[in-house]
Amino acid sequence: MASVNGILGKKVGMTQLFDDRGDVRPVTVLQAGPCVITQKKSAAKDGYDAVQIGLVEFVKGKNVSKPMQGHFAKHNLPPVKFMKEVSIISETAKSAAEGHEDVAVKVGDKVLVDIFQDERFVDVSGTSKGRGFAGVVRRHHFQGGPAAHGHMFQVQGSIGASSFPSRVFPNQRMSGHMGDAAVTVRNLKIRGIDVEENLLFVEGAVPGHKGAYVVITRAKQPPRERRGFAGSTTIDPLKAAKKAAAGKAKK
C-alpha cells in the first residue's frame, strides 16, 4: 500500500528512557497524529504527487475560516488547524517489493504513527523558540570582552577594516533577531512508538516549545550502517580474542 512519508504532531516534553544496555537516553516525547488526509495532489493536476494532511485535535468548526470549512466539508472531514503537505512514498517501488497490489491513498484516510514502525530514524521540523533581539554573544557565540576593569561585557569588536574596503562585508555577524525560525533536526533515533496513545519517542532535542507543532518525516538521509568498526559485531574485543585463542587450542 502506498504510504505517506510523514505525520504531524506536537512536542509534549522531554524525559529519559533506558535503552537495552541500561544506559539513560535523553528522549523527546512527541504526540504524532492522528492525522487525516485532507487533499491529494497529483502529478497530472498539480505537477507533483503529495498529500495534504491535517492533525486531528479538538478544533471547533466555527474557529476555522469559511474557505477551510468548505474544504473540509467537501469530504466530510473533521476541522483541523494544522495542515502540511507531505510526499508519498513511490507506490510502484514499495508495493512491488512487498508484493502488495497498489492501493492508492485517498482523501479521508487516517495517518497514524505506525508508519514509522519499520523505521529507525526520523527528521523533525518545527519552529524554534523565539529569542527576540539577541546580542552577538548569544546569537553567534562570540566570546565577549573581559568582565571587569572598566570593560564593556558582551560587545562585538571590530566589524572590518577602515578606508579599504570602506564598507562592511555582507553576512557580517551582528546582533539581531534570533530564533522563531524553521528548523529541521535530522536523523533522530526512534526510541519507542506508542500506537495506542499516538506517541513517538525520539532521542535528542526537537525545535520549539512544549505544545509546538512539528512535522515528522522519514529520515531523508539516514546515517549509513557502519561496518567493521569495533563493537559492530563483537561486544568485548578482549573476550573475542580469548575465544579465538580457545578455539585454536581445541583444533
Next chain:
Amino acid sequence: MSISPIMDKVLAKLQRTDIPVLTPGDNVRVHVKIKEGDKERLQAFEGTVIAINNGPQGTFTVRKVSFGHGVERIFPRNSKVLDKVEVLRSGKVRRAKLFYLRDLKGKAARLREAE
C-alpha cells in the same frame, strides 16, 4: 513543575515498583546486573544511602568505603540495571543529605541505628 497528562502517563509506565522505599542513612545492598559478553551476572554494591533525589526519574546515591577509598554510585531508581535492593539496616540521621560522611572515616563515619 506542571507536566502534561501525556507525560504523566509516560512516566507512570516507567516507574519501578519493586524497589523498596529508601531513606537517607539506610544501609543497602544493591544487586547490579552486569553484562559480560552475552552472559549476565549480579554484583552487589553495599553501602549507605547518602542522598535521594525524588521525582519521576529519581536517583539514590550509595557510598561505601572500599579498601580505604570512598566509592559513591548514583543509581537511577527506575534503572533496568538494578536487580534488587535490600535494606539491611537504617541509621538514625537528622538531615536529608549525608555529605558530611565524606569527611569522616572509620569509627566516626558510623551511624546509630534508628529505633
